[in-house]
Amino acid sequence: MRPHAAVAFARATPYLFHTMASPELDALTQALARLPGLGPRSARRAVLHLMKRREAALVPLLAALEAVDRRLTECATCGNIDTSDPCGVCADPRRDQRAIAVVEEVSDLWALERSRLFPGRFHVLGGRLSALDGVRPEDLTIDRLVTRVAAGGIDEVVLAMNATLEGQTTAHYIADRLEGLPVRLTQLAHGLPVGGELDWLDDGTLAQALRARRPVS
């Protein structure tokens, strides 16, 4: 005969089963838990939030996802991912047509956009050259970049790769490919980050900062 509920409760021995969430809720929790910034625990909270605020939270999120899923496309010009082609940046008439910032990923494009410091357009490579991951030039949109620059009307190409070995390798390769074309090639400065303290910085950064030292103006 199974123990009386109250007894089992009083004993407070962990109850060996609990009723599983329905497969639908489970699938939703897992899908949300895979988003950056959400773990299994916060995903559960999010699911509960969506369930309790169906009209205010679940329905809008569902509609927004459907709209994006329906319209998501890659910009044929710069490789940006957007809901229109050409993407919002390429289509924006206020932007300087004569400068292109070459970035590895769309996330880098967004980072530069948030800084609001670059007035030109972009070119997304879709990754970085990597012997380790077997990423070769033809796997990136480098040919498209060369064609785009060769087409003319561009004064400056900013190589905005990450300050990693692979990023810099990619930058050098692209510099070679663009050599001879009538554009000024520039790259993001390397050196001390804002607030960086010498005795906390890695030798690589220190070496960069020292090598790229400038006269005090």
Next chain:
Amino acid sequence: MRPHAAVAFARATPYLFHTMASPELDALTQALARLPGLGPRSARRAVLHLMKRREAALVPLLAALEAVDRRLTECATCGNIDTSDPCGVCADPRRDQRAIAVVEEVSDLWALERSRLFPGRFHVLGGRLSALDGVRPEDLTIDRLVTRVAAGGIDEVVLAMNATLEGQTTAHYIADRLEGLPVRLTQLAHGLPVGGELDWLDDGTLAQALRARRPVS
């Protein structure tokens, strides 16, 4: 004549506009940012993640949301929100039919479920009595609880309200309503939380712990 890109760039004066994200992406970012645990910044990262991993992330999330939205319902027995009615807990034959834990919200039901300590079923009130928020007994599922208990077959009702003024007021009210019915009324113990240190605890908790002190067994 507008300044040359490179000049504006070198000046590094914040560029006064940036191209806005498309309305669809904007809506999705805002919908995600409203989830608990996600802010505007992490929502942007999440949107980017969904865009870059369309098949692996966006499509499954969309499908899961649709499934939940289609099947979401409230359990007519206990008030739990689930994708089936009766809900998974009420439908689970392994659970003790003779014990009911009364909770304020579905989230409290889930919290008790995670603890795996309660073998019985639940009853979700849908809130707590509150003069401030104008929540009256008829706004909660108290009548349904009384009917459920009066129907018989239940030995114990655990009042598992929050240890707040409103939660305890609700517990007392329900205790009055259930008076005379042949069930044992219990409530969660109040006292020191695990790891609680006396000199850090609020007076209320200390008072509860002292009032509810037990002989050392």
